Amino acid sequence: MVTLKYQNLAFSEKEGRIRILFLKIYYFYLDRKELEKIGKLRVNRHSISFRTDKREENVRQKFEFMLTQGFEHLVSTVNGKPALYVHRNSGIPLIGSNDFGIIDRGTNTIEIKPLTTCNIDCIFCSVDHLKRHSDIVVETDYLIEELKKVIEKKENRVNIHIGSQGDPSLYGELVRLVREIRKIRKVNAISMVTNGILINRTMADKLIKAGMTHFHISLHSLDPERASRLANAPYPVKKVMETCRYIVKHAHLLLVPVWMAGINDKDVEDVILFGKEIGADLGVQNYLEYSFGKKPVNPMPMKLFFMKIKELEKKLEVNLTTLNEDLGFKVDTKLKKPFRKGDTINVEIKARGRLLNSYIAVAGERVVTVISSDNLKGHVKARIIRDKDNIFSAVPA
Known part of the structure; x- marks a missing residue:
């Protein structure tokens, strides 16, 4: 046997x-x-x-x-979509995509995205999962291995932010991921953004013990019915509020409601007052429109948004513009770009992308998203049309 x-x-x-x-x-x-x-x-x-x-x-x-x-x-149990597993033997690098992997914007804060799956379907989501036809999940050891290489290039101690085009709390090895990040000597703070649904006291304790220092909770309304309507799914407001009350006693808590003018104006005030009551920091976000995101309302002009934020600060006697500076945000070494916008390069098609007419391709140590309605396979020539922050998009040349 x-x-x-x-x-x-x-x-x-x-x-x-x-x-x-x-x-x-x-x-x-x-x-x-x-x-x-x-x-x-x-x-x-x-x-x-x-x-x-x-x-x-x-x-x-x-x-x-x-x-x-x-x-x-591989298929996701959450949404029934096919899922791509990116691991160290997959031949797919972890730098170059905005969907998954590692994103470095030239500061001492590095964002990692271990998966794309989400358990709700917010009406204002910048991703809009209905337009995404597949999911991606990354191997923990591979992510840590490649993250260390990026950290080595930094001059300062680094903060690691666990983000996602979904919700990181769904990642099956989240606790181990945090634990392995904490072992890296150059790491200062570890944060994550989450809708909070799957975070209870037990999970919060495990994450904090593993090394999580900052929780960013996306709480957009305290009214159960409206919160569920905004999430486009059942949203357990009372449970999330209790979790927030617990976390703030043991770690740094930031509430990050998205403000959609005319939709949740009063709700944002309620969330601010709740945060003030429990001692959480607050980072109100203005709803912004994205090409492949949802569009429930016209975005508030940024000048008007900041004016209204100032008004709320006076009305509610709370700080909404100066976040806690314990993260020590600094400009730091940028990763070198192996190619630039306008360059024509050879890429190898590895898989279909999440969006219609997109492909995950590889060139050297970078992922390149190739946009094409053609049926692409193997090696193709592509012209780079985006290179900002080492996130690359291209079209067939």
């Missing part, structure tokens, strides 16, 4: 197939008959056993080859 154990895989059986759950929210199936060519099998929650005389290394090699094939059919 050979038993193979996997911490991040959960096995179950369904209608002659073995269902494999990965990082808690992604899955694929393997055919039982194909697996039994290795040996008669039995599955437990985090292990699979084969009755065979073969050596363990041979069994593992055959099974993990089948796993590799299965990962090509």
Whole structure:
């Protein structure tokens, strides 16, 4: 009998197939008959056993080859979309995309995006998941490995912000990710932005113990009905408020409501007063319109927005413009750009992108998003049309 154990895989059986759950929210199936060519099998929650005389290394090699094939059919349990697993052997770098990986904007704050999946569908979302046809999830060890390389280039101590085009709380290895980041000597603060739905006291404690120092909670209304309407999904306001009351006693808490003029004006005031009551910092955000985001209302002009923020500061006697400076934000070394806007380069197409008519391509140590309605495969020539912050977009040349 050979038993193979996997911490991040959960096995179950369904209608002659073995269902494999990965990082808690992604899955694929393997055919039982194909697996039994290795040996008669039995599955437990985090292990699979084969009755065979073969050596363990041979069994593992055959099974993990089948796993590799299965990962090509990875699906999100949250939204039913196909998911791409980006790992150290995928041939896909972690710098160059705004969707996933590592983003460095030339400061001592580095943003990492371990996944794109979200558990709600906010009416004002800058991403608009209805326009995204797939999800992406990144291997923890690969993310840490590449993050260390970026940190080494920085002159100052760095802050790591865990963001996402979804919600980081869905990442199955979030606690371990934070723990591994905290081990890096040059790291100062670790923050994350979340809608707070999946963060309870137990999870907050685990994250804080692992090294999380700052929580940014996207709370847009204290009214349960309106909060759910804004989230376009059931939103447990009372539970999130209780979590906020707990976190603020043990870590730094920043409430970051998005202000949509004419939609949640009074709600923003309520959130500000709640933050003032519990001692949280406040960072009110103006709703902004993005090309592939949702558009529930016309954006408030920034000049008007800042004027209204000043009015709220006086009315509610609260600071909304000067955030706590404990993060020590500084301009720092920028990563070098291997190519510039206007350059024509050779790229290798690796996968379909999240948006229609987009591809994830690779050139050297960078990801390049190639925009084309053609069916692209293999190596193609592409002209760079965006290079800001080492985030690259291109079109076929």
